[in-house]
Amino acid sequence: MSRIQLGNGISYEAEGRRFRFDPRKILPDEVAMISHAHTDHLPSSFKSLSAVCSPETKDFVKARRNKDVQICSNDRVEMLEAGHIVGSRMFLVKGETSVLYTGDYCTRRKENTDAAKPHKCDILITEATYGKPRYVFPDHDEIMAVVRDWLDDIVRHDGSAILFAYPLGKSQELTAALRNLPLVLHPTIAENNRILQKHGYDLSAKEFDAHKTEPPFVYITSGMGKDAGRVQALKKKGAKTAAFSGWALDRGFLHESTVDEAFPVSDHCGFDELSAFVKKCSPQMVFTTHGFAKEFAMHIRRDLGIEAQPMIARQRTLDHFC
Ligand SMILES: [Zn+2]
CATH class of the missing domain: 3.60.15.10 (Ribonuclease Z/Hydroxyacylglutathione hydrolase-like)
Known part of the structure; x- marks a missing residue:
């Protein structure tokens, strides 16, 4: 038994x-x-x-x-x-x-x-x-291609984007899938990536630098805690924002959140x-x-x-x- x-x-x-x-x-x-x-x-x-x-x-x-x-x-x-x-x-x-x-x-x-x-x-x-x-989620490669197109357009015009993602999981997925874009990371995400580099993962660990980071850039952060102030300041300067969540399939998710785009990317x-x-x-x-x-x-x-x-x-x- x-x-x-x-x-x-x-x-x-x-x-x-x-x-x-x-x-x-x-x-x-x-x-x-x-x-x-x-x-x-x-x-x-x-x-x-x-x-x-x-x-x-x-x-x-x-x-x-x-x-x-x-x-x-x-x-x-x-x-x-x-x-x-x-x-x-x-x-x-x-x-x-x-x-x-x-x-x-x-x-x-x-x-x-x-x-x-x-x-x-x-x-x-x-x-x-x-x-x-x-x-029901879309094909992963297809949705990431849409994300890349959206970001390419922003970067081409010397703009900046903030991508909201969990520090462990989706952040690493975005770091890897968007490696050809000018990525900068929240310190917690950079630290997670450094841990994973030791296991052989090819992940950037370049952190956002308040004194040096200038557009165009793509900033990956959870946007939580102390980072909320930085996010607000970057948005005032024109940064576009995007959320990555399975809940983006819900009608109203984009409307209820304060982001410009919501992509149904889930783990x-x-x-x-x-x-x-x-x-x-x-x-x-x-x-x-x-x-x-x-x-x-x-x-x-x-x-x-x-x-x-x-x-x-x-x-x-x-x-x-x-
Ligand atoms: Zn989990």
Whole structure:
């Protein structure tokens, strides 16, 4: 008998071992797995420093949590590319029952990440951030070509642009995809890129310099915190702005935000990609997490004919025996 339980990440007990996906607290005597280095997936408490993760994730745990995780392996755990951000991984736990935990994932190939590929399993635990039919993303290369055209035009006229992106993930994608443009980066993004340079990624780490940076330039920043003032000043001088988010598919996103352009660039699967992934894994049971977990579980049951159940935070007592 095996058991899946929500709480301190997601735990899976089988054949006398306990595996834990994306724990908040890493405990001894468990196999801890960290899927990627976004804050909502990172541990914040360390009773043990041993975890299964990629070398990139290990370095970001060090940078963000100041903890030296020791990468361990386990004969029942296989790491698979998740395609979400640099260093992101899915975990396949093998045994009498096989369990695939996706973490955040993307099946579109991008500059720094290969596409996540489905894998046959008995139980699938999948994210469902964009688990509603209206979220279908355009081809990644095509949308990046549109972005490049927009920026080429600005730069050709000696203008400047501010691109709002998460400091880890989309910022690296933009740094790589737009490498032929005069990029300057927020210091946090430059620092992330320096960490990744050590892993062989070809990423610029040139920072915005308040005294030296003159148009034309393309500034990548989250725009948050102390940078909000700089962004306002640059906008007053005529800088164009763009947001990069899957939510740009929502009608009203551009209208409600204060940017000139919004591009539907995401590090996640769209609805169609989530559905295709589930089908190809051909699991007996699917658990959905994050975003539209309820709606996507309903779609899996109704349209794919596979048993599915959402794992949402308020269901702290959810147990599944199989
Ligand atoms: Zn993430």
